[in-house]
Amino acid sequence: MEYVAIVPAAGSGRRMGASKNKLLLSIFGKPLFIYSLQVFEEDPLCKGIVLVVNEKDRREMEEALRLYRIKKVQALVRGGKERQHSVYEGLKAVKEASAVVIHDGARPFVERKQIEDLLSAVEKHEAAVLAVPVKDTVKRAEGGFILETLERSSLWMIQTPQAFTYPLILEAHRKAERDGFLGTDDASLVERMGKKVALVPGNYDNIKITTAEDLYFSEAIVKKRKLERID
Ligand code: CTP
Ligand code: MG
Numbered sequence: 001m002e003y004v005a006i007v008p009a010a011g012s013g014r015r016m017g018a019s020k021n022k023l024l025l026s027i028f029g030k031p032l033f034i035y036s037l038q039v040f041e042e043d044p045l046c047k048g049i050v051l052v053v054n055e056k057d058r059r060e061m062e063e064a065l066r067l068y069r070i071k072k073v074q075a076l077v078r079g080g081k082e083r084q085h086s087v088y089e090g091l092k093a094v095k096e097a098s099a100v101v102i103h104d105g106a107r108p109f110v111e112r113k114q115i116e117d118l119l120s121a122v123e124k125h126e127a128a129v130l131a132v133p134v135k136d137t138v139k140r141a142e143g144g145f146i147l148e149t150l151e152r153s154s155l156w157m158i159q160t161p162q163a164f165t166y167p168l169i170l171e172a173h174r175k176a177e178r179d180g181f182l183g184t185d186d187a188s189l190v191e192r193m194g195k196k197v198a199l200v201p202g203n204y205d206n207i208k209i210t211t212a213e214d215l216y217f218s219e220a221i222v223k224k225r226k227l228e229r230i231d
Contacts, residue, residue, distance in 0.1 A: 001119040003163065004097040005040045005049045005072075006090035009033050009061070009105030010079020012054070015211050021057050022209060023105045024064075027218045032209060033061070034068045035108030041070050043112055045119070046101075048074040050093050052086040084182055084189075088173045091166075100169060102186050103161040109205045109221055110161060118163040121198040126165045129187045130202035131156040156199060159206050162186050168195070 013022030023033040040046045049072045053061055058076060065073055077093045079086035087102055094100060099122050101115060114130055121128035134155040140147040162185060164172075172189035176182070183189050187197045205221050207214060 001099050001123055002045050002047050002097075003099040003101050003119060004074075004094050004166075005046050005161075006052070006087060006094070006100055006102045007033070007037065007040075007049060007105050008052045008079065008083055008086040008090060008102070009057075010052045010054045010086045011083065011106070013106075016209070017212065021054060024057060024060055025215065027108065027215065028222055030068070031064050032108050032218075033105040034064055034070070036103060036105065036110050037065075037070050037073075038068065039110055039112060039115070040101075040103075041072055043115060045115075046072060047097070048072050048094075050075050050077055050090045051105075052077045052079045052090045054079055082182060083184075084173070084176065084186075087186060088177065091170050091173055094166065097166045099163060100166050101161045101163045102169070104208060106209045107160055107206055108209065108218065109207065111203075111206075114200070114202050114206070115161060115163075117200050118161055121200050122163045122165060125196060125198040126168050127163075127187065127190045127195060128198040128200050129162040129185070130159045130206065131199045132159070132202050132204055132206075133157075158185055158187065159202050159208070160185070164190065 009023050016022035018025055024031050040049050051073050053076050075093045077089050080089055118128045134152055134157055138150045138155055172193055176189045190197055
């Protein structure tokens with residue numbers, strides 16, 4: 001199934017504490033956001049990329065796109081206040097697509113196989129997200145005391161990419177805006193329409209770069225991949 005990729009990259013990376021958007025930080029010399037764009041660039045099913053950016057990062061990002069020869073970016077769209085607003089701006093800029101794959105610029109280690117698995121699920125169910133089982137015990141708490149222990153076997157950590165048929169996700173974002181609903185991922189906007197979202201097992205390497213220690217985890221993942229390629 002062919003698709004358009006929407007990549008929100010318009011955050012500020014507050015929790016990283018760097019002097020610029022964390023997506024412009026480099027891992028082994030290459031800007032973080034370029035890693036995942038290369039996966040889309042090389043995937044023949046990806047017909048175009050909509051990159052959602054901050055005005056202050058636009059020039060530096062455009063330069064990196066040229067340097068790494070990323071040619072599929074159809075539009076660099078200005079982001080909004082929250083991630084959800086940025087994704088919505090990206091969706092509105094899509095000219096034509098049967099499916100869209102929404103993927104955070106902050107997850108550099110997505111793999112082609114995972115995108116393929118997601119798209120197969122979208123063909124059947126219209127909406128699908130990558131997820132991995134929760135490893136730790138998760139409890140709900142308030143005021144420093146535990147309220148309850150959640151049943152771990154039913155808990156999943158949800159990642160991006162998340163993929164949808166284009167009309168469905170556009171409608172979900174429209175409705176969320178109308179209702180003043182703000183979710184932390186795109187699937188939640190589809191869930192609240194009463195629509196089922198399929199879970200597609202992903203892998204633990206697909207981390208989101210959020211705080212400074214994630215940068216050294218990233219280096220370890222890049223090194224591991226280089227070794228795997230040599231073998
Ligand atoms: N994002 C965006 N527009 C926003 C906020 C976030 O496009 N208004 C993007 C980020 O650039 C990132 C993804 O959404 O690729 C996930 O967000 P997150 O990891 O929270 O990044 P930041 O919001 O930049 O980081 P922080 O929350 O620490 O400030
Ligand atoms: Mg954020």
